[in-house]
Amino acid sequence: MSETPQMGQVGPAFPDTQSLTENPPPSAPPPVEQAKKKDSKPASLWSDAWYDLRRRPMFIFSLILIAILLVMSFWPSLFTSIDPFDAKTCELSTARQGPSAGHIFGRDNLGCDVYAKTIYGAKNSIIIGVATTVITALVGGLLGLLAGTRGGLTDTIASRVTEVFFAIPSILGALLITATFRDQGLGIWIVVIALSVLAWPMTYRIMRAAVITARSQDFVLAARALGAGQSRIMFRHLLPNALAPVIVIATINLGGFIAAEAALSFLGVGVTSPDISWGLMIADARNRFLEAPLPLVFPALFLSITVLAFIMLGDAVRDALDPKLR
Template sequence: MSDTPQAGPAGPDTQTLTPETAPVAPPSRGRRRKKEGKPASLWTDAWHDLRRRPMFIFSLVLIAILLIMSFWPSLFTSINPLDARTCDLSTARQGPSAGHLFGRDNLGCDVYARTIYGAGNSILIGVSTTIITAVVGGLLGLIAGTRGGLTDTVSSRVTEVFFAIPQILGALLITATFRDKGLGIWIVVIALSVLAWPMTFRIMRAAVITARSQDFVIAARALGASQSRIMFGHLLPNAIAPVIVVSTINLGGFIAAEAALSFLGVGVQSPDISWGLMIADARSRFLEAPLPLVFPAVFLSITVLAFIMMGDAVRDALDPKLR
């Protein structure tokens, strides 16, 4: 059977092949490829999908504005609220005026400028906490999910201990205990990260376990891939999507949590500016002068909303079942 010359195996073979590929090849190399110059992967598909979602575009614009606001607040206001000389006690709780759009707060400082400068800390804390939880929780989840066995059992039980701690209460405890250590706003980041990493851990672990039992992981092993190569080269890329989604949604939550902690007096401390702190300061005279409370509260809501909307859009785009 093997000795007989197959009458040019290439001839009949390639001929019969063409119909086999025909139904698949053209759509894949057709319209979409020409437009984007790239083949359709999970990520390019998701991007393609996201660009058509008004919710995504809207939240992206909002987040872009907020980011610019936190890096270059002076673009939005000429007043530097960190400079005490811009405050004037005699004008405390003054309503909106030409130079002071949002009016003045209890200490006579400009509410608009303080709100703008407050974005920086909120975003910084939100983004840092998200990165830390995604990296720490993600990495541990990846290891636990890949290794399984005792590693998995021990780390899963540890996360359950953390899950049992009420978020705000735990954060209150941590920030109140370490507030004098000179960590500044980073104490908030640490407190939130310590309590929030188990969620990323669980999601990554679950996604890795799903990916681990798939044939391509066994195939990778059979083709000589090392343990670390399988972990980072095969499992991570297949398991990272849900972590990205949850992290984006969580980012909004962290910003809200920071505001809550600052409001309670254990988060960001004066003279640093934070929306939560501004809300707390304005609370006592809210009935006389509502604006110093309303403006930071509105900014806070919009920011949290923007990130949650972005997370929702990303989730929809990455989850083909929801399409």
């Protein structure tokens, strides 16, 4: 790290004779204007992190990717003139045809346009991935923060409850939840609920462990000694120091959730035809993968790009929140 400031305190650089004036020491040059953004305004964790983020190419790149994916989800007609929900656009006679002028990704098992379906499938996949990630991070994160900070009985109860959820085999549990509530008209949200219910304990554990590590550090004791209350310690001292691993695991999980949606769709309980999702497309295409790889490759490629974009975003945010990496 920077060793230069050390010089300041050794020897005559430190005019002890100069008594305790309220004025800045004469050695201090007038405030430098180049440090404008830092001048006078207190730099908070988030504003510094944001300042740092805007300068990271990886962050900008991932943000652009995510923006494109979001536009694709909500205005798919901007990207394709073919409406895959219109049965007339599919022709069984052209099933598994390779790329052609009007159909650059080729056609799938039912002769539908793969490109249009991929574009239209983004919405469900991204909603499921993002919503599940947000829900698990919030629920697991808050509970983990609370259990890690409080310890004792709160921790014991919360930890035993998560163990119950851990004990449920995930595919069976998801099958059970989706099958039970499939007639409630919840649409794809049933998948979000099923995945969230089963996945939050992982976030909980990571947050709890990180909080416990942070809690034993001196700065928490020092904060208490200087009069910080429990909620201040929880949100100012523990949370920012425990956030990094949660962000990493959340962004990695996001891809996992989209893949889990595919598995559920494959079992017939997730997103079901005529709805479209990448998972469903991958599930449909994999029987004929050797004959026609493209209907599987393209949604899988988009899935990978989405996951990559969110992982890059998470990485950038994590680095920006660690002052030592700036």
